[in-house]
Structure formats: C-alpha cells, structure tokens
Amino acid sequence: MKNVGMKAESYRTAVATGILYAPAHCIELLRNGNTEKGDALKTARxxxxxxxKRTxxxxxxxxxxxxxxxxxxxxxxxxxxxxxxxVETIGPTGVEMEALTAVSLAGLTLYDMLKPHCEPEDLCLDQCKLAKKKGGKSHYTRALxxxxxxxxxxxxxxxxxGKKPDTAGLNVLEILQEANFKEIAYQVIPDSPEQLLALIEQQKNHYPLILTVGGTGLGPKDLTVETLQPLMKREIPGLMEASRSFGQKRTxxxxxxRGVAGYIDQSLVITLPGSRQGAKESLIAIQPALIHLFDVQKNIPHAGGYQ
Structure with a gap:
C-alpha cells in the first residue's frame, strides 16, 4: 500500500458514470419500481x-x-x-475508486434485479469510467x-x-527544485543574528522567496524568529498555523x-525548523499555498536586483 502519510489533506470529489443497457420493458419496470424483487433504483442506490464506504x-x-x-x-x-x-471526502488521497465502485455496484444491483425479466444477453453493464475529480495534486498544484x-x-x-552535514537544508532545496524554483541560493551560517540580518538585507527584494532553516525552537541560540519577525511588515500567520497543524499530526x-512567515520588503520570508523532518513537513504543508501565491502574484522580484 502506498504511503500517503506525508500528503496534506484536502477536500476531494470524484464523479463516476456507467451505463446499463436493458430492454424497454425493463426500463419501464425501473421507472415504476415494479421488479419482482422490489424497487430496483432505490435498492441499487x-x-x-x-x-x-467499503471500497x-x-x-x-x-x-x-x-x-x-x-x-x-x-x-x-x-x-x-x-x-x-x-463521492466526497477530506483526506490525503482521492476517492476515484470509491466513485467507480459505487457505479459498478449500483449497476450490478440493477442487473441482478432485472435479470428475472429478460434474457441474459439483453443486459449489459458498460462504460464505467471516471467523469471528474477535484482536489489533491490535480487541483492544488505543487509546482510553479x-x-x-x-x-x-x-x-x-x-x-x-563542518562538524556534521546539513540534511534539512538540502532536503528543502530538493523540494524547491521539484516545485520548479530556479537559481536557488543556498548558504550555511552559524546561529548568528548578525549574519542572518546581513544576509536578509542583501537578499531581500532579490528573491521572491527566502527560507531559513533552523533557530525556531526554544534553545538559547534559537533566535531566528526574534531576529526576523520585527522586520516583517505583513505577516501571514496561516502558513505557520498550517505547518504546525500538519506536523502535530505526526509528532x-x-x-x-515558533516559526513565522511574512514579507520583508518584497521578499516572502518563512522560518522552517532545523530538523530534516520538521523542515520537510513544514514545507510540504504549505507548498500548495506558496505555489498559488506565486502563480497569481504579479511584479515579483528577480535574482540580480532588478524588478
């Protein structure tokens, strides 16, 4: 069974259709609810x-x-x-198979209740197919x-x-690359508010998205939030609310x-946890919202300092 534990839940709908061919007198029995086994349409529904529900x-x-x-x-x-x-749900995966199974069983029930009234070759269940689905990656895209x-x-x-390799930042880099971000700058600095401020000052307005990794916890050197939050003129609290909600279902x-997100001048700055899993879960949780934001936002800045 495929692991869907790292997929974000979303509202999902699937519509499936099918056709049951039957003689005209059988259709009339359905219309009147008069088969020898009772009302076939209600029973099949x-x-x-x-x-x-049992797919x-x-x-x-x-x-x-x-x-x-x-x-x-x-x-x-x-x-x-x-x-x-x-069929509709809120979940990490879609309900296409549930809709297809519902159509199939409804059609088979009609077949069963009509077969006493005609020859077997007169009945045919056909064209069971998915007509529409909504939600998940087909609706909430994860790439720019x-x-x-x-x-x-x-x-x-x-x-x-150099005492240990970076795994969290490189994992974030991989996720951004898969999401069609390009020219991705990647730096590792000590837990230094001064160096962080200098980098943000240098990069703001040059990169539409700046992600920090680390310094969002409660340790004495976890000062990323204290350093960046005062610079944010327009915070987006829902992003971190979504990240924490997604993460708390897993740990x-x-x-x-204590991560925060918001605009520092023209750059959206988001503070991710320093652990590999924490950074990954936080970014996965908000990825569709980020993609939507940048796909619809105009006049975004570009690397190199021009707008």
Whole structure:
C-alpha cells in the first residue's frame, strides 16, 4: 500500500458514470419500481453508497477514507440507464475508486434485479469510467507554472563548523527544485543574528522567496524568529498555523516550533525548523499555498536586483 502519510489533506470529489443497457420493458419496470424483487433504483442506490464506504475492503490496496458524501443518481432512457455516482471526502488521497465502485455496484444491483425479466444477453453493464475529480495534486498544484528564484539560509553552528552535514537544508532545496524554483541560493551560517540580518538585507527584494532553516525552537541560540519577525511588515500567520497543524499530526513536538512567515520588503520570508523532518513537513504543508501565491502574484522580484 502506498504511503500517503506525508500528503496534506484536502477536500476531494470524484464523479463516476456507467451505463446499463436493458430492454424497454425493463426500463419501464425501473421507472415504476415494479421488479419482482422490489424497487430496483432505490435498492441499487443503497448498494452503491455502501460500496463507496467499503471500497478499501473490496480493492486490496485502497486506503480507508472518511466518506462525507456518497450518492447515486439515474437518468432513464428508452433502452438504457445512465448511472452517476458522486463521492466526497477530506483526506490525503482521492476517492476515484470509491466513485467507480459505487457505479459498478449500483449497476450490478440493477442487473441482478432485472435479470428475472429478460434474457441474459439483453443486459449489459458498460462504460464505467471516471467523469471528474477535484482536489489533491490535480487541483492544488505543487509546482510553479513559471520558474522563479529562491534562497535557503541554514542556521547551525555545528554544520557551519563542518562538524556534521546539513540534511534539512538540502532536503528543502530538493523540494524547491521539484516545485520548479530556479537559481536557488543556498548558504550555511552559524546561529548568528548578525549574519542572518546581513544576509536578509542583501537578499531581500532579490528573491521572491527566502527560507531559513533552523533557530525556531526554544534553545538559547534559537533566535531566528526574534531576529526576523520585527522586520516583517505583513505577516501571514496561516502558513505557520498550517505547518504546525500538519506536523502535530505526526509528532507532538511540532507544537514547540515558533516559526513565522511574512514579507520583508518584497521578499516572502518563512522560518522552517532545523530538523530534516520538521523542515520537510513544514514545507510540504504549505507548498500548495506558496505555489498559488506565486502563480497569481504579479511584479515579483528577480535574482540580480532588478524588478
């Protein structure tokens, strides 16, 4: 089963459709609710809804999901029934298979309840397919349409002194590259407010996005927030709220992060935790929001100092 533990939850919808071909007199039985087994449309609707809710039990590698809505609708024609299933959830993965399973089981239930009234070759369940889906990476993209530059500043005495390798900053670099950021500056400096201030002064207005890595905790040298927050003229508290919420579902220590986000002049500055996992989770949580912001924002600055 695919690991979806690092995927952010989002509102997801899937619509699937299918067609059951049947003789005209069978369609009339459906219309009147008069098969020998009862009202076939109502029974098949319940079957489809139950199928959506139990898809993970029927298809081996499907994840169990909370189903917030499942419905089956019909359109009756002269010699076929058009079946539509809609399924909705808030989760880390989509509900396409739930919608397809709902259509399939609704169609099979109609088939079962109509077969006493016609020959087997008169019934055919056909064209079961996904009609629409919304949510997740297909709706909330995780990559920029047009590449823009960014900067990563890693704050760590031990990394700067060469006593241990940097993993957190390089992981952030990899995520930004996959998200279509380009010309990414990468620096490692000690836990020094003075050096951080100097770099921010040098880079602001040159990079649309500046990410710091480290210094957001409660240690005596964790001063990134105290250094940068006074410079932020427009904070975006929702970004760090989302990061902490995402992280806290994976470790209770995420509540201790004091990270902040906001604009320093023309640059969006975001302070990420110094641990590899903490930085990764924080950035993954806010990545769709960042991509949306930069895709719609105009007059963003460029590396090199021109605008």
């Amino acid at each position: 319940i079957a489809g809804i139950l199928a959506a 993970d039990e029927l298809i081996p590698l499907c994840h169990p999901l909370p189903i917030y809505r499942a419905d089956v609708e019909y359109e009756l024609f002269e010699q076929h029934v058009f079946i539509t299933a809609t 349409k047009d590449a823009i530059p960014a900067s990563i500043i890693v704050l760590s005495d031990t990394v700067a002194a 209770p220590y995420a509540a201790l992060s």
